[in-house]
């Protein structure tokens with residue numbers, strides 16, 4: 279599992295040059311039970327906040343940037359007048375997305391907006407056909423990865439092979 283603290287520090291480092299007046303995050307935690315949201319920011323004092331990030335974003339084979347987008351999204355909620363996903367929050371999110379090419383902060387932090395397939399976009403294997411242009415991505419190890427010779431191309435029945443990414 280990725281280290282949340284390192285991801286937070288890297289995100290804050292990326293954003294420093296933009297001089298965004300973030301509030302004070304008193305506690306960061308990993309949410310192991312989140313079923314709907316990638317992250318959540320709770321107000322616990324006048325200018326103090328608690329943020330949790332879904333454990334699903336900390337899987338080792340994911341791109342760091344996916345978690346960093348959510349961390350930046352939640353951090354923006356700590357800026358004065360930015361608790362809703364509109365107005366100033368939206369402008370700052372746009373500013374980050376436009377100023378730092380790696381960032382793509384989404385307006386919502388629910389699973390519907392950032393889909394599971396996006397989270398899994400780092401495929402580990404590609405199944406390819408030797409005879410036609412058929413390819414299919416696989417994110418996990420499975421029987422076809424182990425024993426491709428037992429399978430045929432679904433398009434042309436040709437022989438398939440596995441390319442490790």
Ligand SMILES: [Zn+2]
Nearest residue numbers: 351363386387
């Ligand atoms: Zn939000």
Ligand SMILES: [Zn+2]
Nearest residue numbers: 407410431434
């Ligand atoms: Zn084929």
